[in-house]
Amino acid sequence: MPRATDTAYETLxxxxxxxEAAAGSRLGEAELAETLGLSRTPVREALQRLGADGxxxxxxxxxxxxxxxxxxxxxxxxxxxxxLEPYAAARAARLRPDEPVLAELRGMCAAMERAxxxxxxxxxxxxxxxxxxxxxxASGNRRLPGMLTSVMHAPLIVGTFRRYGADAMARSMxxxxxxxxxxxxxxxxxxxSVMRAHIRAAAAGLGADQGNQTDEET
Amino acid sequence: MPRATDTAYETLxxxxxxxEAAAGSRLGEAELAETLGLSRTPVREALQRLGADGxxxxxxxxxxxxxxxxxxxxxxxxxxxxxLEPYAAARAARLRPDEPVLAELRGMCAAMERAxxxxxxxxxxxxxxxxxxxxxxASGNRRLPGMLTSVMHAPLIVGTFRRYGADAMARSMxxxxxxxxxxxxxxxxxxxSVMRAHIRAAAAGLGADQGNQTDEET
DNA sequence: GGAGGGAAGATTGCATACAACAGTCCTGGA
DNA sequence: TCCAGGACTGTTGTATGCAATCTTCCCTCC
Numbered sequence: 001m002p003r004a005t006d007t008a009y010e011t012l013x014x015x016x017x018x019x020e021a022a023a024g025s026r027l028g029e030a031e032l033a034e035t036l037g038l039s040r041t042p043v044r045e046a047l048q049r050l051g052a053d054g055x056x057x058x059x060x061x062x063x064x065x066x067x068x069x070x071x072x073x074x075x076x077x078x079x080x081x082x083x084l085e086p087y088a089a090a091r092a093a094r095l096r097p098d099e100p101v102l103a104e105l106r107g108m109c110a111a112m113e114r115a116x117x118x119x120x121x122x123x124x125x126x127x128x129x130x131x132x133x134x135x136x137x138a139s140g141n142r143r144l145p146g147m148l149t150s151v152m153h154a155p156l157i158v159g160t161f162r163r164y165g166a167d168a169m170a171r172s173m174x175x176x177x178x179x180x181x182x183x184x185x186x187x188x189x190x191x192x193s194v195m196r197a198h199i200r201a202a203a204a205g206l207g208a209d210q211g212n213q214t215d216e217e218t
Numbered sequence: 219m220p221r222a223t224d225t226a227y228e229t230l231x232x233x234x235x236x237x238e239a240a241a242g243s244r245l246g247e248a249e250l251a252e253t254l255g256l257s258r259t260p261v262r263e264a265l266q267r268l269g270a271d272g273x274x275x276x277x278x279x280x281x282x283x284x285x286x287x288x289x290x291x292x293x294x295x296x297x298x299x300x301x302l303e304p305y306a307a308a309r310a311a312r313l314r315p316d317e318p319v320l321a322e323l324r325g326m327c328a329a330m331e332r333a334x335x336x337x338x339x340x341x342x343x344x345x346x347x348x349x350x351x352x353x354x355x356a357s358g359n360r361r362l363p364g365m366l367t368s369v370m371h372a373p374l375i376v377g378t379f380r381r382y383g384a385d386a387m388a389r390s391m392x393x394x395x396x397x398x399x400x401x402x403x404x405x406x407x408x409x410x411s412v413m414r415a416h417i418r419a420a421a422a423g424l425g426a427d428q429g430n431q432t433d434e435e436t
Numbered sequence: 437g438g439a440g441g442g443a444a445g446a447t448t449g450c451a452t453a454c455a456a457c458a459g460t461c462c463t464g465g466a
Numbered sequence: 467t468c469c470a471g472g473a474c475t476g477t478t479g480t481a482t483g484c485a486a487t488c489t490t491c492c493c494t495c496c
Binding site: 221222223256257258259260263278279280 | 449450451452456457458459
């Protein structure tokens, strides 16, 4: 049986990422505790973890709110991603992961392409997050995953793929395939370039490089 | 009056960074609570925050321990720093901070040089951390400070400057001065290059690029 | 009519008590 | 002598109650 804190954390995380807990909405400890059937203590702990992840902001004596992403936030996030993820891809290529890892990456590519064909964008987003996480793990740098969690959440919330056209979506899937090929070939420069193109394309698709405002009032 | 959680967090952070709490040592909640004159609740919360910062590792049902840095850890950390901090320096130069900010940076340079002359290495380390934090803040990216906290702690703990010779120390001080000049001149490429050199020099001084092991058993 | 002050309500912060789990030590058996 | 099993002890995890703080609304005064 998992710890109550973990269940609270996972549940809240899902609620936020799925949009069930709207951006900017208040997260009262007592209310959540009652909803989840727990006491305030593990809920409080989960909220702090979510705060460290950058999914909620907790203010002293004022409770927690789901974060709101502005255009400036997205711009910052994609700049950091286009800095760190190409590095991770290059490292992964240099490390030459063994065949089971590569097979898993290819499997995720295939699953994503099926989800695209089915029009299941939520599943695409989820698989995409797992794919990128796998590449980051394959980099061998054990600090990168933790560093990137905060910036990896944003696209999930904003709903990147919802804004993609058919061509952008196809390009994104091709990037994934090419990235796996570059890593399998052990070519760091290739992997790095593909990943950078992949991130920049995503940023362009969101208009994150133009400083668009997507925030709204509570 | 500050919150008990904050005092616990700050106190524990100082204890870890100063070495008073040795690397690998256990941090029992009850014991700390008694020492600090608080209850377990805020101590527990502080430990989780320190865990998110990467200063301690908390294992379920097994409590918290002060992290131990291996040579591989240092290598990872300096790679990430040499990726992110040059970017921050370039952004700061592009933003052209106003004169008060530049004056503060110059003031910290001067204070550091005085501390070096006095042989007060602890003060040098503290000022150095504040200097780098100021440059990162000047980058304008509000996510960078949080991302870098975990990797900025390591050099403080390991005691970077303790291993510096006179020439390496002088070079480091010159880097700081040159970095301020590059930012003041609004030259991103210059600022980025100086910062990269600065970080690589630090890594070389620690042997972080050679995979040395500095860990030990409890 | 608008601004300032204060009281009431609600919410977070902290302390304490109890429950559950992990590690250790002892005992019994092979 | 060594291994296995189980109780014991100490620690963390969770629940609950109280104190402190913030927010809101209303009343008073300008």
